[in-house]
Amino acid sequence: MEKEVTIYDIAKRLNYSPATVSRALNDHPAIKLDTKDLITSMAREMGYRSNTFASNLRRQRTNTIGVIVPRLNSSFVSSVLAGMEKVANEAGYNLIISQSLESVTKEKANTQTMFNSRVDGLLVSVAYDTEDIEHFTAFTNKGIPLLFFDRVIGNDQFTSIVIDNAKAGYEATAHLLKLGRRRVMHITGNLKRNVYADRLKGYKQALAEYGIPFDERLVQVTDLSQEVGVEVARQITRMPIRPDGLFVTNDLCAVSCMTTLKQTGLSIPDDVAVVGFNNDPVSQVVNPALTTIHYPGREMGEIAAKSLINHLNGLMDIQATNTIILRSELIIRGSSQK
Amino acid sequence: MEKEVTIYDIAKRLNYSPATVSRALNDHPAIKLDTKDLITSMAREMGYRSNTFASNLRRQRTNTIGVIVPRLNSSFVSSVLAGMEKVANEAGYNLIISQSLESVTKEKANTQTMFNSRVDGLLVSVAYDTEDIEHFTAFTNKGIPLLFFDRVIGNDQFTSIVIDNAKAGYEATAHLLKLGRRRVMHITGNLKRNVYADRLKGYKQALAEYGIPFDERLVQVTDLSQEVGVEVARQITRMPIRPDGLFVTNDLCAVSCMTTLKQTGLSIPDDVAVVGFNNDPVSQVVNPALTTIHYPGREMGEIAAKSLINHLNGLMDIQATNTIILRSELIIRGSSQK
DNA sequence: CTCTTTCATGCAATCGCTTGCATGATTAGT
DNA sequence: ACTAATCATGCAAGCGATTGCATGAAAGAG
Structure with a gap:
């Protein structure tokens, strides 16, 4: 275990004051170039490393x-x-x-x-x-x-x-509506969070624009986990009138929902068209690949x-x-x- | 912008020495319980926060x-x-x-x-x-x-x-061999890295155990990117004698390879059985789901x-x-x- | 050649906390 | 009651780097 080298050691060795060493090491303009070179090379030679704490303590910055x-x-x-x-x-x-x-x-x-x-x-x-x-x-x-x-x-x-989560929500929903879907279900997260509230706003706006009344039974607030995806898929299969579109604000949840739906014999996108959110790697590999919002x-x-x-x-x-x-x-x- | 409260401020206010305050705050055994309570509550009241740098500087620990x-x-x-x-x-x-x-x-x-x-x-x-x-x-x-x-x-x-990468590599390969596969291709990373070298070792060991000669043309060292997966799939389709098994040491790469193979009309697992590595979320959602090694x-x-x-x-x-x-x-x- | 600038460096205080040693006050032991 | 042990606290010296101010030397001005 070596001893720690400080600016004092360098100073002593070169017969300078610690102040000069400190300034040289920090490239202070008042120090002669020769001196700087001398000091920096000696610092390297001696294996000096600056002590962040002392420095932070002094400058009140971290x-x-x-x-x-x-x-x-x-x-x-x-x-x-x-x-x-x-x-x-x-x-x-x-x-x-x-x-x-x-x-x-x-x-x-x-x-x-x-x-x-x-x-x-x-x-x-x-x-x-x-x-x-x-x-x-x-x-x-x-x-x-x-x-x-x-x-x-x-x-x-x-x-x-x-x-712009509202815009993203709007685009996702409008995309489904443009394809002729009329019962678009929306699975989202805690509406206290801007991201989910705004996406819902966009969803509503798209519905309004396409003249479709908002049906709150089609909106579910969940924790967007993979389990929720499975759960939602089960619900869908049990519904008397099934949604023909699904906008889930999370890819992982969307994917687990989609695969469960497929297992129960529904066809994607024919029976239910699905849009996710995030452009998670899984969205590309699932079959069919998931339409989603790319999130940078x-x-x-x-x-x-x-x-x-x-x-x-x-x-x-x-x-x-x-x-x-x-x-x-x-x-x-x-x-x-x- | 408030002023920062130090142990000196607390000490002065309570007529103790900074040393006592420091000890009290650090729950030092030599300080009376009453004093400790007094000091800690005063610290809270004054909005004191310990200065990590001063402390780190002093104790040489971070x-x-x-x-x-x-x-x-x-x-x-x-x-x-x-x-x-x-x-x-x-x-x-x-x-x-x-x-x-x-x-x-x-x-x-x-x-x-x-x-x-x-x-x-x-x-x-x-x-x-x-x-x-x-x-x-x-x-x-x-x-x-x-x-x-x-x-x-x-x-x-x-x-x-x-x-135990060798064991994992062995199990992956042995699994394929047990299923009757005889030409198992292995896509892996830089062999300087233990993880890849060991998996290769396991691969070889399994081959040996099943009496299959090692064919180095079936092993490819790559960067395991998704592009590599596509590339490998292309190669496979062009090969005169196609492999019937594929062990890729990364799920993402395995998945992109698998989907490309599927696109070219090959059937998974019938034509080529695939095993990945890592148990990445994508491995579960891809179709068919990817056999893989769970990595904790x-x-x-x-x-x-x-x-x-x-x-x-x-x-x-x-x-x-x-x-x-x-x-x-x-x-x-x-x-x-x- | 003297006087003023400019330049390069040094002095010393400071940042806030910790801790070995010293000290005075209690308590215990006999 | 007297000494020894124990307890609670204080003193002061750092930890290592930064920086305003001071200073001596060199350079420039007249």
Whole structure:
């Protein structure tokens, strides 16, 4: 176990003061070029590594961004994180990531941890049952920037990055209606979450536009799990008048529903045309391939991280921006159209 | 923007010394219970939050674990991370996560960052093209525990957490042979990686056991991407004597290969029986469902994190353990057997 | 050749917390 | 009642890097 090398060691060795060493290492303009070279090369030679804590302690900054997501093991979330990590890493920031497991309680605990870790900023996609945002006020009080993505909180004081969920919901539904479907069922999640509420809005709007009365029995609020898909399929087969279209706001759930429907002898898309959401890898491999909404996860992650970092570096003020909307896209595949 | 509360503020307010406050907050046995209560409640009242940097700086410890994975957006990796996060969080550790994007260069950079961030320990799954492990010696020199999982480096000085890839490879292949298949093709990844080398070993062993000569033309080393799957399918259709079995060491690749084969009119499993690897969600939804090896990602993450943390807390010495092998399992589905 | 700038560097305080050692106050032991 | 042991707390020295201000030397001005 070697001893840790500090700027004092370098200073002593070269007969400079620690101050000069510190400045040289940070490329301070007041230091002669020769000196800088000398110091940096000696630092390398001695195996110096800067002590982030001492530095953070002194400058009151951490170069760390906190990320809170509902769950880590989802294809969408991992794309988002991949995007964030890339951007953050390039900008010299670290990411500390935690999952709320869809519970506010855990979300609050995580928020507190992030707060204590003194992250420079926070990126959040809220849990399934988050209602208020009090646990984030600590951040705003301290002026720590906070940015919501995907699952956002409808609140003017925070910047959000989302797709136009209403438009996506509209397009998904309109697509089915355009194909002549008239009884379109809609399976979605907790309507407190913007993403689901907005998609429902789009669904209703499309119905209205096609002159079809809204039937609330065709809308089901669920947890969008794979089990729910199976359950819904069973219900459908038992219904006296079956829906001829199905818009599920999650691909995994849509797929499990679709395959169950197929097993019971229904034909996709003839009997029921299905549209999912997210463009999860499964949507492409299922048979027939699932029509879905492409959700730009990676881009969302990149933009979220970039916005936050730009703000931190004073290049941009996210307070000024209220909402950033990314482009989403309907991808038509075999589950809705031959 | 409020001012930050420190233990000095609390001390002054209660007429104690900062030392006592510090001890009380850390539940030190030498402090009277009354005093502790008094101090903790005052801390809460004043909105105190401990300064991790000052603390880390002083104790030379970070309570942070670094994780380096090849890529974030894979179903397997996200399960692993989910497991790690859960365990780490419960034990009061933070995770800082970065991806090598399958490049040693980036892996080295990430390693350096982790080193500078002074993580207490490191969990690594190496990149596709990592050859040597010199970039990790800095850790061993400093006595920072290092633990490899999944993609490990065959080196005695490090602890590894893996599944028995040879056994899994054997079972996958033997399954196909047991079904009467005689020309089993094997699509795999870089043989420098233990996971692929071992699976190949298992493949060979099964062949030997069934008295089938090894034919190296039936083994292809690829990057296991979805494109490769398509490519391989094309090759197969062009082959004069087609394989009747296919063992692909990645579900996504297997699935894209399988669907392409189906498109060209071949029947699965009649013409070609397919076995994948990982039990990725896609394996269940594809038609026919893909026979695969269940890879316990979540468990692997949990065990990796737990082992590291136990080691850090002195409850266990990972130096003593060389390899931890998790149970994997062949899941037989329609792609190999009706 | 003297006086003012400019340049390169050093001094020393500071960030907030931890901890070995010292100390005074209780309590226990005989 | 007197000494020893125990307890609760305080003192002060760090941990390593940063930075406003000061300083001595070199360069430029007249």
